Amino acid sequence: MRDVQSERDERNVPLKHVGIKNLKYPVVVLDKKNKNQHTVAEINMYVDLPKDFRGTHMSRFLEVLNKFHLKIDPKNIKAILDELKKTLKAQSASIEIMFPYFLQKKAPVTKIESYMEYKCGFKAYDTNEQYEFYIVVEVPIQTLCPCSKEISKYNAHNQRALARIEVETSELIWFEDLIELAESSASVPLFTLLKRPDEKYVTERAYENPKFVEDVARDIALSIKENKKIRWFKVEVESFESIHNHNAYACVDSDTMEV
Amino acid sequence: MRDVQSERDERNVPLKHVGIKNLKYPVVVLDKKNKNQHTVAEINMYVDLPKDFRGTHMSRFLEVLNKFHLKIDPKNIKAILDELKKTLKAQSASIEIMFPYFLQKKAPVTKIESYMEYKCGFKAYDTNEQYEFYIVVEVPIQTLCPCSKEISKYNAHNQRALARIEVETSELIWFEDLIELAESSASVPLFTLLKRPDEKYVTERAYENPKFVEDVARDIALSIKENKKIRWFKVEVESFESIHNHNAYACVDSDTMEV
């Protein structure tokens, strides 16, 4: 059968990324406490396409993925990219992978346990010149508005918010540690199961610890800066304001902090 | 050209609905204050398909829609369905149409105006035996937890929530009136633009008016029951809990209230 993809292309346009997007796949990822965690990933995988070739071979992305037997961890991601480059005769290869990740979490007072969902993942970009590896966590938190507290006789508006942390590192950093960092920078963390004494605690704790999205972004950034394993980072906090139908947003990355 | 759709089908399976789904179309809808409002609708249109025919003619749904020159209001929806039944030789025809709808809203203290988005729409089902017409509004609101207020020294968790009202009626009911009904049943309505005196007001007002999703659903239901134009209704309230990563939900319809 003719291999149309491998035919010579005369348009003289190299492509930055070609590949597959939005693939759902069962994976097993590392878990700090339980060693492994089964979850369901959404995966993008790309290589570059030199100007001389008409197309890439989409099926080979799957074949490479299957070679790794559903295991995805910071160590084998480099191997996946190497294999992609080899199999697809490419100069660069990338992977973006996100999945729900669960922690067993104790309620703050009653200590009853339940599972809490976070979105975690990796992004890796490999060219012949360099290898960049990113860890991503998305942590749902609560923010309680310092302005609303200050100007009101009682109460302060509070709401669910999302803290997103992306770090570049050459070493293993546990999702658990980044999640802890986001939760400790919030007005109060979220919990899946709270009994009344717990609800009293989180309600009061949030009021004693009011935070703008700006505050949360800054506090996360300061904690991250202390971690010498992290070479670059970006922190985004978005709160689903309980007084508005739009969101408040703050963002800081290491470049901003250098200025 | 052969008309495959009109060919005889021998499988003896009548279809309940066949048609088009998720069509985006520019429309002009009625506005209580400004007469007309331009918006962008998402439209589903169906007819039944008798067991003898293989397929419906999807293009005719668009032709019928185009005949009405982008105007969509409770009055011409019946005419659209009649035209669909005629054009497609069907016994029944349905339309579901939802769109963003904006009201100019004054901040509670400073009276500064801004636009607030609601999702509104119609659903209509026409068979030879009966015609059912529904009006739908989705209203973002705030709920403040009565339990959290009661058990805590200070503060109470509060959050953005969504109240969804669906009413069956044979007469015109303004979106504005259903929206007002949802907002007045909330702990406090949402606003797009609030200055500090407004923020103080909504923060304090919510605390003085704590509501579970159960309370909001019941209060909306009681108000709707007083409207004699409404033959059937369903009220759903879902709050994006600021202490959890899941939502609280309450639902009541006229049938439940009869029991």
Add this chain to the structure above:
Amino acid sequence: MRDVQSERDERNVPLKHVGIKNLKYPVVVLDKKNKNQHTVAEINMYVDLPKDFRGTHMSRFLEVLNKFHLKIDPKNIKAILDELKKTLKAQSASIEIMFPYFLQKKAPVTKIESYMEYKCGFKAYDTNEQYEFYIVVEVPIQTLCPCSKEISKYNAHNQRALARIEVETSELIWFEDLIELAESSASVPLFTLLKRPDEKYVTERAYENPKFVEDVARDIALSIKENKKIRWFKVEVESFESIHNHNAYACVDSDTMEV
């Protein structure tokens, strides 16, 4: 601490459903071939709320769920609902649970294996009078347009589509069997990994087997009707038309077929 939820409500409005929505939780479900499959569920759980009580106790839904140690199967769903009714002193209890479900699937010619994602789940409604249990599968398939094939010199437009099957049953029916039924009614099934001989096969097979959404819905309905374990069903097929930016849709349920 005061139990605000349990306080007497004077509004005289019983609520149909109160509970939690959009909870993400790790679960283990039954797998026909491998016994068990780990996945991530989205869960709604409700009970009714009698007119005399102000609110339900949201945390108890989680406590009940946790009692079942993440195992979700048709057999323990009835037990979950019984426990919900008992714990929450309710007359009715409901659960809706959907999750990604993976099958290892062989390419049609080369027989290379890869994982294919389906969305599967259960819905169960328990009142004192009756217990209704539903199995749901959402199966991505391909449809190739019979009209386009007939009127064109060559080619026919084809596209990804989604077949959704919901069945009411009192016995165990495997997801695998419902999925097989949807795939065998399509122009051709989808695959995650296809080499060139496979791609040739599916391209030709689809052309030899053109189907409207109407055809797929009817063929699935006829197959389901033969299964005596199924008491009620609904089949929906929606195709993401490759010639339009909207979708084609067909729906049939057992009631339609009785008429």
Add this chain to the structure above:
Amino acid sequence: MRDVQSERDERNVPLKHVGIKNLKYPVVVLDKKNKNQHTVAEINMYVDLPKDFRGTHMSRFLEVLNKFHLKIDPKNIKAILDELKKTLKAQSASIEIMFPYFLQKKAPVTKIESYMEYKCGFKAYDTNEQYEFYIVVEVPIQTLCPCSKEISKYNAHNQRALARIEVETSELIWFEDLIELAESSASVPLFTLLKRPDEKYVTERAYENPKFVEDVARDIALSIKENKKIRWFKVEVESFESIHNHNAYACVDSDTMEV
């Protein structure tokens, strides 16, 4: 009332972006043929926050937006950003705005007209050093697979795809021109309303004009390169494969082409 936002911050962390996200607002945009088009925008607006201030003033973003009376066009976007910088005492200001945009489009043979939806918008970033302005269009198209055509006796798999073009420019470029460029690079454009002679045409035309996502990306890139008003661009094409449940993807930007 105390102005908490303006209070001095000691953490020494300047923020890159603070502002509002996911605001829905009614807007009027420029239309090449009809002068104006009413639509509904989703808007993000940010400024930087110097290290000395604790928070930004979220309500002022809305006040600035309201000053422009719902008109959004390339010319006043610069003025909006200037006003943001002034009002919020910021060094940089950004806006991202996307909206459904409709064109009246003729079917290729019968010339019947209907409306076709595109997603269009602007992004603008203003610092004291430079002003960057981007135009974005997302154009749904069809791709027909050259490999599938080549290896199969008859037929070729085809599918809906999305071409996304982002260009940086200092001059006005009509959405209509970028859309035309994407549609003419596809196997065939999409249409909302097609009668049978039109369906025959698009079916045959796609088969005569097979394109990988790689081909579409390259052909769009080559056309854009000819436009001297465009200083930088990025082209992404993603096809919702009719034989897979994941997507094929290609991406090229001006930097890639320089290499």
